[in-house]
Amino acid sequence: MPSNEDRQRAASARTGWALSAPALLLLGFAASGPLLIVLVYSFLTPGDYGNVVWKFSLDGWRGILFTRDIFDGTLHLADANLTIFWRSVKLSLLTTAITFAVGFPTAWFIATRPAKSRALWLFLITIPFWTNLLIRTVAINEVIRNEGIINTLLIWTGLITEPLRIIYTDTAVLIGMAYVYLPLMVLPLFAAIDRFDMKLLEAGYDLYASRWQVLRRVILPIVKPGIVAGSILVFVPSLGAYVTPRVLGGGKNMMIGNFIELQFGAGRNWPLGAALSMTLLIIVTIALLIYVRAANRGSPHG
Amino acid sequence: MKTLMTATALLLATSALASAEGVLNLYNWGNYTSPELLAKFEAETGIKVTVTDYDSNDTALAKVEAGGSGFDLVVPSANYVPIFVEKGLIQELDLTRLANHGNIAPEWVDVPWDKGRKFTIPWQWGSTGIAVNTSVYKGDPNTSAVFLEVPDELKGKINVVPEMNDIVNLAIMYVGGEPCTEDTEVLKKARDALLAAKPDWLSMDYGATEKMSNNDWAASVNWNGSSMRIRLANPDVVFGYPKEGYPLFMDSVALLKDAQNVDEAYKFLDFIMIPENAAMISSFARYANGIAGSEPFMPEDMKTAPEVVVPEEFRAAGRFLPTCSPKATEYVTAIWTELQK
Amino acid sequence: MAERAFSATRLPGFAMIAVAVFLVLYLPIFTLVIFSFNDANSVAIWGGFSLRWYQIAWANDAVKEAAVRSLIIATSAALIATTVATMAALGTTRRAAFKGQTLIYVIINQPLMVPEIVTAVALLIFFGFIKVTTGYQGLGYLIAAHSAFCVPFAYLPIRARLEGMDLSLETAAADLYATPWQTFRKVTLPLLLPGIIAGAMLAFVISLDDVVITEFVKSGGQDTLPTYMLGQIRRAVTPDVNAISTALLVLTVLLLTVFFLLTRTRD
Numbered sequence: 024m025p026s027n028e029d030r031q032r033a034a035s036a037r038t039g040w041a042l043s044a045p046a047l048l049l050l051g052f053a054a055s056g057p058l059l060i061v062l063v064y065s066f067l068t069p070g071d072y073g074n075v076v077w078k079f080s081l082d083g084w085r086g087i088l089f090t091r092d093i094f095d096g097t098l099h100l101a102d103a104n105l106t107i108f109w110r111s112v113k114l115s116l117l118t119t120a121i122t123f124a125v126g127f128p129t130a131w132f133i134a135t136r137p138a139k140s141r142a143l144w145l146f147l148i149t150i151p152f153w154t155n156l157l158i159r160t161v162a163i164n165e166v167i168r169n170e171g172i173i174n175t176l177l178i179w180t181g182l183i184t185e186p187l188r189i190i191y192t193d194t195a196v197l198i199g200m201a202y203v204y205l206p207l208m209v210l211p212l213f214a215a216i217d218r219f220d221m222k223l224l225e226a227g228y229d230l231y232a233s234r235w236q237v238l239r240r241v242i243l244p245i246v247k248p249g250i251v252a253g254s255i256l257v258f259v260p261s262l263g264a265y266v267t268p269r270v271l272g273g274g275k276n277m278m279i280g281n282f283i284e285l286q287f288g289a290g291r292n293w294p295l296g297a298a299l300s301m302t303l304l305i306i307v308t309i310a311l312l313i314y315v316r317a318a319n320r321g322s323p324h325g
Numbered sequence: 326m327k328t329l330m331t332a333t334a335l336l337l338a339t340s341a342l343a344s345a346e347g348v349l350n351l352y353n354w355g356n357y358t359s360p361e362l363l364a365k366f367e368a369e370t371g372i373k374v375t376v377t378d379y380d381s382n383d384t385a386l387a388k389v390e391a392g393g394s395g396f397d398l399v400v401p402s403a404n405y406v407p408i409f410v411e412k413g414l415i416q417e418l419d420l421t422r423l424a425n426h427g428n429i430a431p432e433w434v435d436v437p438w439d440k441g442r443k444f445t446i447p448w449q450w451g452s453t454g455i456a457v458n459t460s461v462y463k464g465d466p467n468t469s470a471v472f473l474e475v476p477d478e479l480k481g482k483i484n485v486v487p488e489m490n491d492i493v494n495l496a497i498m499y500v501g502g503e504p505c506t507e508d509t510e511v512l513k514k515a516r517d518a519l520l521a522a523k524p525d526w527l528s529m530d531y532g533a534t535e536k537m538s539n540n541d542w543a544a545s546v547n548w549n550g551s552s553m554r555i556r557l558a559n560p561d562v563v564f565g566y567p568k569e570g571y572p573l574f575m576d577s578v579a580l581l582k583d584a585q586n587v588d589e590a591y592k593f594l595d596f597i598m599i600p601e602n603a604a605m606i607s608s609f610a611r612y613a614n615g616i617a618g619s620e621p622f623m624p625e626d627m628k629t630a631p632e633v634v635v636p637e638e639f640r641a642a643g644r645f646l647p648t649c650s651p652k653a654t655e656y657v658t659a660i661w662t663e664l665q666k
Numbered sequence: 667m668a669e670r671a672f673s674a675t676r677l678p679g680f681a682m683i684a685v686a687v688f689l690v691l692y693l694p695i696f697t698l699v700i701f702s703f704n705d706a707n708s709v710a711i712w713g714g715f716s717l718r719w720y721q722i723a724w725a726n727d728a729v730k731e732a733a734v735r736s737l738i739i740a741t742s743a744a745l746i747a748t749t750v751a752t753m754a755a756l757g758t759t760r761r762a763a764f765k766g767q768t769l770i771y772v773i774i775n776q777p778l779m780v781p782e783i784v785t786a787v788a789l790l791i792f793f794g795f796i797k798v799t800t801g802y803q804g805l806g807y808l809i810a811a812h813s814a815f816c817v818p819f820a821y822l823p824i825r826a827r828l829e830g831m832d833l834s835l836e837t838a839a840a841d842l843y844a845t846p847w848q849t850f851r852k853v854t855l856p857l858l859l860p861g862i863i864a865g866a867m868l869a870f871v872i873s874l875d876d877v878v879i880t881e882f883v884k885s886g887g888q889d890t891l892p893t894y895m896l897g898q899i900r901r902a903v904t905p906d907v908n909a910i911s912t913a914l915l916v917l918t919v920l921l922l923t924v925f926f927l928l929t930r931t932r933d
Contacts, residue, residue, distance in 0.1 A: 028762075036764035042757025043770045046750040046817055053814035054777045057788035071651045072408045073383060074390060090659070103666035125687050131677060132684030146922050147688065149867050151695045153918045154911045156875035157895050162694035165701070168541055172697060190541070191528045202691070206871070207819070210864040214827040217860055234677060248829040252822040255778065256868075263781030266877065273528025274487045277665045280781045284878075287787050288383040289489045290658040291651070300784035307779040308772060315771070350886035355897010360726070375887035376728065378897035384881060391790045393797025395886035539711050558707065 058304075065297035073291045083294030087302055104282070104299075111279040114193070114268075115261035118200040122208040122257050123250070125201070130212035130249075134219070145213065152206050160270045163199050164190065191273030199271040200261055207256035215249025216242075251314065259307055279303060347372035349589040352389075352396040354576065355380055357449075359609030366596055372589045389414050389581060397584040398593065400448050403575045404490075404648045406438040415579040417443050422591045425598035433615035436575070437645065445577035446594050447615030449550075449606060452635070452643055453491045453572045455565040456533060456552040461543040466565030467639065469499040472546055473518050475525035482543035484536070487529045489661045491572050492546065493519070494646055498570030505649035507656065516660045523664060537562060550611035553632040564632045566639035573643045575615065607633075695915070702908035719909040729894060729910055736874060736890040737914075739805065743812035744820075744870035750813075751820035751869075752862055756854075759828045775822075777815040785815065786882035793883055803885040811883050812873045819872050820865035827861025 050056075065083045067075040090101040133144040151159065166172050167189040174186040189195050219242070227237040243250070265280040277285070279299070286296030347370065351358065355378035363374045377396065379385045382405045388394050390412065401409055409415045420426050420443070429442055439445050457466040462478045464471075472485055473496060485492060494504040496519050502511035530536075533545040538558040547555075552564040578597065580590050596602055603614040604622030613633050620628065627633050635643065649657065702720070706713025723729055751774075758770055777785065793807050835857070839849040855862075877892040884893065891914075895907055 032762045032764060035761040036766070039757040039761060039764050039767065039770070043754040043774075046754040046774055046821070047770065049746070049750055049810070050773055050776065050814050050817060053789065053810040054785060054817075055773055057792035058776070058780065058785065060791050061784055061788045069651075072412070073386060103662050106666045125683055128677070128680035128683040129687045131680050135676075145864075148691070149871065150915070150919060150922070151691045152871045153874065154695065154698065154915055155892050155895065157877065157892055158698065158907060158911050159694060162698040165697050166694050170539070170541075172693065191530075202694075205687070205691070207868065210868055211823045211826045214823045214861045214864050218827060218831060218857075238677065249826045252826040255775070256819065256822055259778040265782065269487075270530070273484075274530045275523070275526065275528060275665065277662075280783065281665075282662070283781050284783045285489075285658070285662070287387070287783055288381060289654075290661075291383070291654055292658065293787075296787075297784070300780060303781065304776075304779050311772070311775065311779070312768070315768075352886065355894070357897075360728070377884065377886050377889055378894060379881070380896050387787070387790060388794075388882065391794030393794050393801075393803065393885075395797075395803045397886075538707075 061297045061300055065294055065301055067294050069292045069294050071291075073287075073293065075293050080294065083292075083298035086292070086295040087298055107277050107279060107282050110276060111262055114196060114200065114278070115258050115264075117197055118204060118261045119208075119254050119258045121197065121201040122205050123254065126205055126208035126212055126253065127250075129205075130209045130216055133209075133213055134216040135221075141217075145210075148209055149206055156203065156266055157270075159203070160199060160267055163202060164195075164271060167195060167198065191271070191275070193272070195271040196268050199267045200264060203267055204257045204261060207260070208253040211252035211256060212246065212249045215246040215252075219245055255311065255314070259311075262303065262307065347586070347589050349374045349586050349593055350395055350397045351376050351593075352379060352385060352394075352399045354378065354400060357400070357576075357610050359605050362597075362602060362605045362609070365602070365605070366593060369596070370589075370592055372592065374593065386414075392583065395585065396581055397586045397590045398578050399581055400576045400578050401445075403436070403438045403577070404646045406445055406577060406579065407648045409579060410439075410444055414582055415444055416582050416584075418446075418580060418594070419591075423595050423598070425595050428598045428600060428603075428616050428618065430615050430617040433575070437647070439577070445579045446598060448576045448578050448597070449610060449612035449614055450573065450575035451549045451612040452566065453486075453488070453495070453546065453548055453574070454552070454567060455544060456537060456547040456555055456562055457544045457565055458537065458540075458542075458559070458561050459563055460561040466544075466563055467568050468565070469495050469567040469569050469571075471544060471565065471567075472526070473499055473522045475522055479544050480525045481527050483526055484533065484542045484545035485526050485529045486531060486533070486546050486548075487665075489657060490646060490649070493657045493660055494572055495546070495567065495570075498644070499567070501569075504570075504572070504644060504646050505653040505657075507650065507653050509656075512656050512660065516663065519660065519664050529665070534558075548612075549632040553611050553627075553630050556630075556632070557626070566635065566642060568639070568642050570642050570644055573645045575645070698908050699912050699915070701905055702912040704905050704908075707905070719905040720913070723906040723909040723913070726906065728889070729891075729906065732889045732891045732894040733910055733914060735805070735888065736892070739808050739812055739890060740870050740873040742809045743816050743873040744866050746809070746813040747816035747869045748820045748824075748862060748866040751817050751865060752824055752858070754817075755821055755824040755828055755861075759825055760831070760833070775818045778818045782815075782876070782878040785811075786879045789879065790882040797885070805888065807883050807885070808880060808888060808890075811879055812876065815876070815879065816869035816872050819868040823864040823868065824858065824861040827858055827864075831857055 064075050066079055066081070068078040068080040068082070070076050086101070087104060088101055089098050090103070091098050129148065133141060133148065136144055168174070169186040169188060169190065177183045178186065189198070223241055223245070224237060227241045232240065263280040264278060265284065268278045269281065283296050283299050286292045286299065349372050351374055353376055358376050363376070367373055379388070382402050385399055385401060386405060386408065389396065389399060389409070399409075399415070426442070429447060433447050434442050436442070455466055455469070455471050457471060461482065462476060464476055471479065472483055475483055493515065496515040497504060497506055497511060500511060500514040500518055502508060502515065506512065527542060533542065533547040534551045534554050536542045537545055537555045549564055552562065555562045556564070578594060580587070580594070584590055597606065598616055600616050600619040601622045603616035603619040607614045607619070607627065608624045611627065611633070703715050703717065704713055705716035705718065754770070754774055758767055789811055797803055797807070836849055836853050839853045844852070875892065877896055880890050881893050881896065884890070891910070898907065
């Protein structure tokens with residue numbers, strides 16, 4: 024006879040799967056399922072003018088790490104690909120750090136407003152994002168350009184005499200990405216902070232903890248699920264970002280997203296594009312699993 | 326919510342209405358189709374044209390090839406026409422149904438990508454050159470050296486459009502090669518020239534019309550139609566035709582194999598070969614068309630524009646990019662990847 | 667209020683950062699709105715006040731239809747994604763760990779992990795096949811695709827809210843012989859609501875922003891505002907796009923205000 028715990032576990036699995044079924048079906052139809060096509064394509068031969076030829080080949084996968092020198096035919100490490108991967112990871116990590124640094128105080132600020140105005144503040148943070156990404160990015164460009172508002176203001180106040188050149192730099196890309204992905208950090212953080220029992224803070228202070236100690240020992244551990252969710256939501260889309268680096272970075276340096284796009288577009292090497300995408304998928308999945316495991320270990324409901 | 330539902334109902338109603346009469350689905354480059362032209366066509370024939378945008382030949386090709394997208398007409402560039410033909414995506418035109426076919430200007434009939442214009446009807450054509458603000462740089466703008474050996478005045482102020490084929494082939498012609506070459510010596514020189522010049526570029530971006538009018542950029546590799554609009558906003562800007570060779574492009578309308586509105590498509594193709602209508606296409610996007618006799622209907626400022634009417638001395642240097650072989654594409658992509666890494 | 671002098675919830679510098687964040691967030695939006703009233707052909711140089719871009723945008727059927735289509739798709743996608751994501755979040759949190767739980771988690775978050783272009787190409791091939799077989803070319807494909815990639819954006823905030831939400835109220839309700847449905851309706855859902863609203867808003871915004879997947883999935887006559895603008899970016903962005911964006915912004919703000927006032931009076 025199965026133990027009580029086993030039965031409970033089976034029931035939990037049944038409801039768990041049943042409740043998740045609609046989401047899984049939807050994703051299977053319009054996201055994950057079709058991706059299997061991409062997996063298959065990564066093992067095929069590129070067609071002459073884009074698309075693929077149904078002939079097995081490992082060249083797509085080999086192309087990730089090694090390139091055949093176009094001039095002397097020797098095989099060597101593809102440093103261009105590695106440079107592009109590294110730049111993407113670096114910028115995405117920085118974006119996550121920046122959005123957290125400014126997003127946490129913002130989420131905290133919103134969550135500690137009186138209940139009545141909280142929703143208003145929440146709306147205020149999302150309203151800029153109801154305008155389209157492309158248009159917003161172009162608008163950011165207008166603000167930071169040499170003759171834009173920021174420089175005009177700074178020169179007018181006499182703080183600087185020459186305009187600061189922010190436009191088309193990595194700084195511009197970082198500003199833009201942090202701007203674009205900020206609500207993806209603030210909203211989950213807010214959801215986590217909002218259910219935080221503020222009495223715990225008073226308890227902390229009653230025990231003569233400093234503000235820093237309270238922040239580190241009481242607040243951060245409890246809002247951790249929100250931090251995890253926010254970081255994932257910011258980090259992963261940053262990795263594949265396409266529009267922002269292109270518009271604000273001046274398009275001189277590619278990120279992974281642009282590189283993959285090139286293979287499916289004018290580069291006409293779909294298998295390499297497919298293999299690159301699968302590599303990115305694998306890396307992110309592994310990172311995510313490690314992260315979630317680590318986060319769950321620390322959480323009280325793990 | 327109610328507004329939204331009313332809007333939904335309206336939209337559904339209009340699309341239902343449209344399908345009741347004649348319709349035509351045109352798949353064209355963004356911001357390339359004159360709304361007045363479509364209004365006139367609808368007034369004359371009762372056929373409502375729906376335009377759907379794309380932003381690159383490769384996107385258009387991939388979508389049409391995947392099938393079922395419901396388009397009737399597509400407007401590929403010259404070097405993509407043979408690919409559409411070879412893959413069997415567009416159909417040969419029945420010239421007896423196109424009474425105005427004779428209006429195509431003689432020089433645009435026997436083009437290398439479509440001898441005798443059996444598959445495509447000219448839409449617009451233009452060139453890729455270099456727009457230069459002469460108040461910043463006084464030297465000769467008619468050379469690729471402006472962006473490949475950037476003069477001091479333009480260092481850090483020049484933009485290069487991120488169009489792989491245009492840019493790499495400009496560099497190939499600059500070092501004395503032929504577009505789509507497979508000669509590795511030439512390719513190596515072209516790559517070295519690009520890599521050496523890149524640190525002097527400010528950006529590789531679109532949007533020259535805006536950014537050169539407002540002085541963000543002092544020069545840019547750019548298209549002629551856009552350069553004309555910049556000059557209208559800023560008279561200091563001239564358009565240079567690189568004497569070492571510069572790419573020409575022509576986008577032509579083709580009838581898809583799986584088109585559902587074939588009769589309407591023929592009417593439209595015939596319609597755009599009437600000189601007056603071809604001039605409407607040109608006056609919207611500011612590029613030349615390929616229809617004889619359209620000049621009298623062109624706007625005054627385009628009749629003499631040096632960006633549209635190529636000056637005699639620069640004509641020979643203009644070249645249509647051929648459809649590159651897969652090998653040549655591989656070379657070009659490798660150079661481009663290294664350039665943008 | 668007595669505790670005003672020492673507020674436990676106050677953390678030094680936080681309010682200042684928050685206010686700065688709000689200012690910075692609105693700066694580009696502010697320029698966008700201003701330049702929609704610009705008389706010149708530019709989105710950067712001021713040439714006097716004018717409403718002409720509104721007239722141009724209003725006269726442009728393509729832009730209007732694209733804007734309405736964007737709203738329809740985003741609303742449908744946000745509704746669908748939030749519904750299935752709420753169910754999935756309830757199914758995967760706060761219960762005994764079960765086999766496949768991690769798998770579900772990974773599948774749900776999968777759209778986050780793949781660059782858009784990849785999903786776009788996969789959907790192009792897959793939907794192209796369905797379009798040819800069934801002959802149906804409607805908006806359904808776009809709505810399905812948008813709903814799917816919005817799921818993780820709705821799921822994560824809801825899950826974050828659910829995790830560690832106080833179980834005692836629900837247990838109490840169950841002790842009072844409330845049915846599971848009653849418990850859910852009267853206890854869990856109200857507690858979960860902030861997470862759901864956050865998730866729905868994210869999903870809506872993400873759908874409204876999508877360019878790449880839409881570009882590849884759309885059939886004839888299905889341009890959304892972003893794909894329409896993508897076509898413009900290559901040539902020139904004119905202020906009529908600013909005008910449309912401003913109009914949409916005002917519309918959303920109005921809708922949100924109504925929604926906000928309604929929910930507030932009900933409390």
